[in-house]
Amino acid sequence: MGQRFVGFRSAEYRVAAATVAIGALAAGLLSSCSSTDQVPSIGYAVDSPLTTYNANTTQGAASAAPVAFPRVLTGMSYTGPEGNAIADTDYGTANVVPGDALTIQYRLNPAGVYSDGVPTSCEDLVLAWAARSGRFTKNDDAGKSVPMFDAANTAGYADIERVQCQAGSKDATVVFRPGRGFAEWRSLFGATDLMPAHVAAKVANVSDIVSVIAANDKDAVGRIADFWNNGWKLTPGQIDPSLLPSSGPYRIESYSNDDGLILVANDKWWGNKPATPRIVLWPKNTNIKDKVASGAVEVADLGANSIDGLDFSGFTHANAPSRNSEQLTLGTTGVFASPDARKALALCTPRQALFDKLGHPDYIKTSGLGSGPLNSRLVQADTLIYPAESGEGAKYPGGDVPGAVAALAAAGIQTPTVKIGYLAPDDRRAQTVKAIADACKPAGINVEDAGSPQFDPAALRAGQVEAVLGGTAAAPGSAGATDNTDARFALRAGSGTNYGNYNNPRYDAIVDQLSVDASPATQLSASGEAETLLWAEMPTIPLFNEPRTTAFADGMEAGIPNPSKSGAGWNMDKWVLKR
CATH class of the missing domain: 3.10.105.10 (Dipeptide-binding Protein; Domain 3)
Known part of the structure; x- marks a missing residue:
């Protein structure tokens, strides 16, 4: 991930971060006197259901996808602990091009490649824009015009006039409509926004996703939309990993009710390798109280007092x-x-x-x-x-x-x-x-x-x-x-x-x-x-x-609360737990 350090605006989170840092320092001092080992797998509990890989759909926005996948599906930015968009230069760079209309030149990292070996490309940006622009519509059974893509919202993407992209290229030029320069443009095409366009194209039987979107080929775009809406849903015990390639430090290995969602290190990731090779995410539908008690959870980000009798003995935790x-x-x-x-x-x-x-x-x-x-x-x-x-x-x-x-x-x-x-x-x-x-x-x-x-x-x-x-x-x-x-x-x-x-x-x-x-x-x-x-x-x-409760097991390093939509897992690839 690119630039990492962000100061906390909230006093409580500054205290929490300082407490975690002190704990990490103490752990380091202890390690000089006694033997400590790094834990190879960290359990992470959240309070949303995990139903889809696509955080951009209506269902996805109400799921755990925004907190589960920022380090699986990376993008031009990520949401930091203050809740603001921070550039992620591991994925690419974005620069404003002078002109009357807001124009952004995006350049993806030449080394960027999905875990299935397919390079990241500007086609991923084109799909994100098409899905969330609101401009692709169809008639429902009553003859009413409705969006093809079930997007949670069209904020910013609806203001884009066009995305200039040659299929397979690492460069894209995004041109906003005159007078509609989206003020928060740095948050667009961010972590979890960019879904693998090559997967959608393959399943929809589309050879060139850029050309069919440019031509407004309703049949082809409709097939892409059907997959974008429904094809990335996650059902425990029934996932197809070939549909879930990663562009981040972690990739999905498996998902089941008994074992949770298992993320493992993505060997195709071009940035710094994740500090802990395995993260297990426990979503809302699991018994989080039992998971904490049994030692299956080392990080928790939950609504404060949402689980009666939750015991965080052995954790550094705070409400804020x-x-x-x-x-x-x-x-x-x-x-x-x-x-x-x-x-x-x-x-x-x-x-x-x-x-x-x-x-x-x-x-x-x-x-x-x-x-x-x-x-x-x-x-x-x-x-x-x-x-x-x-x-x-x-x-x-x-x-x-x-x-x-x-x-x-x-x-x-x-x-x-x-x-x-x-x-x-x-x-x-x-x-x-x-x-x-x-x-x-x-x-x-x-x-x-x-x-x-x-x-x-x-x-x-x-x-x-x-x-x-x-x-x-x-x-x-x-x-x-x-x-x-x-x-x-x-x-x-x-x-x-x-x-x-x-x-x-x-x-x-x-x-x-x-x-x-x-x-x-x-x-x-x-x-x-x-x-x-x-x-x-x-x-x-x-x-x-x-109020949210953020808890890190004693011995955790680099655990930093994030009181926003990204949650504590915003930097999970930096987590190290020593015991």
Whole structure:
């Protein structure tokens, strides 16, 4: 991986990193006095289900793929511990070309090659752009035009006019549409964004993926899209390694319920070899409590207090606020078709009490992340403009039964039932739902716990629940970044992660403006307008910055928390455990 060191903005994570560093130093001192051996395999537990290799689909964004594969599917950047995109020069370089429209010249590392021996090429960038541009559509059974690719969102990629690429080349020129220079362009084509185009082309029976996309060959692109959407799904005991080549330090060896997802060193990797040759990932559907107790887990990145009775004896661990926004995502049809009905739930939801009880375990902050109920959906709590954006949210501390009753009356609804779904088991979220149910019952709102081990946030779109309790973009586990792109696009019409089908053209226009204009004045005024609009229409109810627990087994070196969507595994190829 390219540039590695990143300073922590969060005091808690600076403390955690320092503690890990001190532990590593102590281990080094001990090694001079006694014999220690490096452990050849490290277990890594996360709190999302692992269902696909492709983190870019709607399902993938709600899976463990973003935390499992940053060092398997590398790219032009990776998400560092502060939540920002950092250039990964092992994969390639990116430089702005002078001109009226934003133009980026990408040059992939000449030594880059997938684990199956096929060189990385600009075709991988072309596939990523095509899949997430939103421009390739088809008619559904009702004759409505819908995207061919089931992308989680089109942020940035929809602003690209073209990707100039000759098949097999290591060079690509990406030209953005006039006036649509995506401000966060450095995050594009990053780790887990670039899927192996040669695999998609082979399965789709396409000889030249660049030409069929350039020609908008609907039949060929449709076959590519079908594979991109479904062909990289992961079922324990049934994976085909030939479909899963790696462009990073690790590759997938196997996946089973009993043994977890096994990553092994990729002997075709052209950068520094991974320090530990084997990583075993344990996703949400395994019994993480038992895995920790049995010694199968040496690294854990979990929602704080999500697993009751978890014993981290023998670990260096800490709770700290993350860039993940714990929130309720609400439907906009049925019971919640009226904004007043959604406001009713927001008025009685005990946001302040939930923060006090569940939102800051073992730490107290007076400002920034984790310092109070989250009062903005689009602005991080540790930024200068957050205080100006949080005024509307302060009007909803919770427990306002008369206000909720009045809002229900305005909506013309009596005694509604609200099913809140989340990925179970999760003790903290179960407590959250119970607290909301108790607080809202006097207002006549019946809240039901619809948590399930099989829960998918798509259940909201299907009308099976009225609300999802999750993180940024309804993710069940690690999520969030400094640029807020995922949060903004999760409420934009047409986005795959807009599970509640919220639709407001003015909000969409603001998101589009914020995407290309990073000036402080625009960020302040446009974000403020958007927040006012969102508090008025209430498509989500923000609660708090999700507290996360990061744990490293004693003797771990290079374990550094990452309170963003990449999780603690962002640098797993550097991990060394000595005992």
